[in-house]
Amino acid sequence: PQPGLLGIADIRRLADALGVRPTKTLGQNFVHDAGTVRRIVTAADVGPGDVVLEIGPGLGSLTLALVEAGAEVVAVEIDPALAAALPGTVAERMPEAAGRLHVLHADALSLTGPDMLPGGAPPPDKLVANLPYNVAVPVLLTALEHLPSVREALVMVQAEVADRIAAPPGTRTYGVPSAKTAWYAEAARAGTIGRSVFWPVPNVDSALVRLTRRGPPDTAAPREAVFAVVDAAFAQRRKTLRAALAGWAGSAARAEETIRAAGLDPTLRGERLAITEFAAIAEQGRHSAG
Ligand code: SAM
Numbered sequence: 001p002q003p004g005l006l007g008i009a010d011i012r013r014l015a016d017a018l019g020v021r022p023t024k025t026l027g028q029n030f031v032h033d034a035g036t037v038r039r040i041v042t043a044a045d046v047g048p049g050d051v052v053l054e055i056g057p058g059l060g061s062l063t064l065a066l067v068e069a070g071a072e073v074v075a076v077e078i079d080p081a082l083a084a085a086l087p088g089t090v091a092e093r094m095p096e097a098a099g100r101l102h103v104l105h106a107d108a109l110s111l112t113g114p115d116m117l118p119g120g121a122p123p124p125d126k127l128v129a130n131l132p133y134n135v136a137v138p139v140l141l142t143a144l145e146h147l148p149s150v151r152e153a154l155v156m157v158q159a160e161v162a163d164r165i166a167a168p169p170g171t172r173t174y175g176v177p178s179a180k181t182a183w184y185a186e187a188a189r190a191g192t193i194g195r196s197v198f199w200p201v202p203n204v205d206s207a208l209v210r211l212t213r214r215g216p217p218d219t220a221a222p223r224e225a226v227f228a229v230v231d232a233a234f235a236q237r238r239k240t241l242r243a244a245l246a247g248w249a250g251s252a253a254r255a256e257e258t259i260r261a262a263g264l265d266p267t268l269r270g271e272r273l274a275i276t277e278f279a280a281i282a283e284q285g286r287h288s289a290g
């Protein structure tokens with residue numbers, strides 16, 4: 001039996017034993033550095049009493065650090081071989097923590113409510129994850145939408161995606177991920193992680209994003225309606241709101257009227273608007289549709 005966190009030799013041996021050949025489509029890059037996973041756990045302020053949702057536990061690098069800190073972990077993994085092996089890895093390396101791990105073999109994009117989490121698992125209060133890169137934003141939004149018990153998150157994503165999630169309105173990187181995340185939470189970058197801590201080594205560096213849940217904007221418009229405005233506004237980034245929302249509103253004149261009724265300037269570009277302002281447009285759109 002091997003005690004403790006996973007190093008590079010452990011990662012290679014485990015992958016080998018499971019016949020896992022890391023795939024890009026599933027964003028499989030495994031962390032082999034104890035310092036990195038401990039740093040994530042510390043930044044997430046995880047300790048005894050926390051119930052942590054981990055999406056994409058992979059070979060268990062971060063999972064082990066989470067249970068080492070005393071947390072109970074609900075891990076959701078899409079790869080059947082990885083999901084099946086995780087309890088054994090934790091039982092072998094941290095036997096005292098094995099009872100605090102619950103594993104669900106599932107696509108995190110299909111999580112539509114807390115009832116889908118493994119029976120016996122308490123509702124998670126934190127999300128801590130090294131997210132699969134190609135679906136990081138949709139996975140994050142799915143968890144925020146369907147698991148309201150999650151109050152805080154610390155996620156590792158590609159550095160460039162971290163910038164987009166955390167960008168404030170009016171900046172170059174502000175876009176759909178920033179506006180939609182802002183519906184649920186405040187987001188801030190929380191440090192960079194070099195690509196060398198992964199096996200295999202990816203082409204880009206990663207970064208941590210910290211999310212703190214807040215109430216949704218004070219609006220009568222439903223979330224789907226607000227997100228439809230966000231999607232339309234950014235579908236043609238270079239266009240003014242009036243032009244970008246013409247399809248959504250039915251015509252440019254109708255769009256202009258709706259944007260004005262929301263108290264906004266139709267000649268602005270979408271990248272200037274905060275989520276509360278997209279919500280105001282959606283609310284006016286509802287009035288004119290009704
Ligand atoms: N947490 C591990 C680590 O830090 O070493 C692995 C992180 S790796 C970047 C992403 C993990 O997410 C992989 O194990 C991959 O199989 C899994 N994954 C990919 N798509 C997923 C999905 N839609 N739902 C759940 N897990 C997914």
